[in-house]
Amino acid sequence: MKFAKPAVAAAMLSCLVVSLAACSDSDSESEPGTVTLIFRQFDPESEVGGLATAIDAWNKSNPRVQVEMQTLSPNNVQQFAREANSGSGPDIDQIGYTDVAFLARPRILLPLDDYLAKDPLPGGTKSLLATDMVSVGGKTWAIPWTADTMALVYNPKALSAAGIKSPPTTWEQLATDAKQISSSSSGKTSGFCFPASGSATSAQWFAINYYLWSHGGALVRKDSSGRWQTGVSPASLTAAIQYFADLFATGAAPKANQAVQDYSDPTIANALATGSCAMSYAPPSTFGTVHRQAETAGTTLMTAPMPSGLTDGATHLGGRALGINRNTEHPAEAWSVVKYLVSATTFKTYGQYPASAKTLTELPVPKAQQGYVDQLPHSRSFARYIGSEMTIASIQLLVNQRFSAVYSGQSTSSQAAAAILDGLAEGLKG
Structure with missing residues (x-):
């Protein structure tokens, strides 16, 4: 686990086949029976050299299930949704936690509960962080993968x-x-x-x-009846x-x-x-x-x-999740790759923190970064603000502007507080 060292830029392979099927393929140039899965991620290539190394290791050990990593940066969740709704797109997609709910619908993501039950993740699910961000309507639509915080x-x-x-x-x-x-x-x-x-x-x-x-305190929260309020x-x-x-x-x-x-x-x-x-x-x-x-x-x-x-x-707890395209022709193979990507084996070369408290304890971390390891298990996602009539982006703009107005002397603290609360109350009306 090389958090403190610069990632080595890696050449990323793109899916060159555009069709109504997902990007997985049993290529005629590969040995008969070989499955090729497309895994798409959106971090810059300069930051994912260790991830490319982990995927290379998978490909060497699993000749019948090959993974091609595709980089599409910056993140474009709408593009993935368009592709999936037309029957195409990558087999496995890296998803920001706040985007999972948007993709949790038919023809976009595959529900994963059956796979979790029949073929569990290494270390199980009890130590996973950010599970509230990947569960919608009682189903699990993605697996928490990486975690970060301040x-x-x-x-x-x-x-x-x-x-x-x-x-x-x-x-x-x-x-x-x-x-x-x-x-x-x-x-x-x-x-x-x-x-x-x-x-x-x-x-x-x-x-x-x-x-x-x-x-x-919190800027907004649900009351016992499920109603949003300041x-x-x-x-x-x-x-x-x-x-x-x-x-x-x-x-x-x-x-x-x-x-x-x-x-x-x-x-x-x-x-x-x-x-x-x-x-x-x-x-x-x-x-x-x-x-x-x-x-x-x-x-x-x-x-x-x-x-x-x-x-x-x-x-707060941020990070990335992994979802499987509902259109994939090889869901079982895609699940096996997801299991590998969330394992300690991947994070030994991938310079990110795993979204698993258990996996965190299995990895060597530089002493200078111990603060993250100590804090991550206690962090909680911004899911606490999701679902109200007011978007997080709108709340953020309102709060940042009013706090800054006080710093510059344009407003008193009490005036800014009143303006924020009035803005939140108005926004929560829808």
Whole structure:
């Protein structure tokens, strides 16, 4: 498992046959009886060298069932749906968790419950993460495959220089520590750097939700009757907004971050790598890149669970699932490949985290990335927000804009909280 090393670019094979059948084929050029399955994934080729290695290993060990990996990046779930509805498409498809529900319908995905019962996954299903994202209408439509979340990224030397012995375990402690780091270094090292722009996709979204979830709130939730409603009080939401605004007001976070949209932005990544920022947060893929930059610059970076990250449901769980095209001519063979892809064997070369708490314990992980491993079993998906009359994207835009308005002085925390709650209530009416 080589999380910290750059993936080797691999040549990916595409399905060249366009027909009304799925891409699986018993090619006349192959030995008689050989089944060729098309597996499609959407991550960049530069990030899946280890996956290509795992598939090569499968092909060498299974001459009668060959797998061709097809890369279609970025993700285009609508294209897969169109293909499947016309009777074509790959046999096995990599699917974002939030897209599974969209594909859980006839002629798109094959329900997998019978296969799970008759030919179980290695390690069973009890330790699988994100099962709520792949089950629709009482059936399982895909298998959780990879998992990711945000972990706290920190510089041990920067913390130690400020008299801090270990990374913070609560949000309150993070604010105190970040302020102390900024102050004790006379501003040379920022305590906490996070993306805080008001754009629709600003990654402050994750920190905001983590803070709310760890304090017992949520932006929206279902009541006992199944009705969607706002899930946080005006006072609690005002406190959350003020918490993040105070990070800038006290100098704990650099004000320049108010224009930054993503955790991978050079403003944050370079600051971490050079030691001018002590703490931030990032998913595994971003941490791998920043960690390599830091090593080159002579800076040590580690990960720890986010504040309250060991509390169930206080952080989010993202990742990918694997689904089987309902049109495949070889469902049993496709299932055997899915079982292989979710096994520890695949993840020994594929630089991702498995969506199985059990498999996580079977793999060697660099010490610097232990924060992800510790936190993942406690993370919960954004399924908690799915199903209301308001899309997650709409909620995210509303929240990011109102929080940022407070940072810039255009609004007070109480005004922003009221505007968010009014917007949520209106959106939940449909």
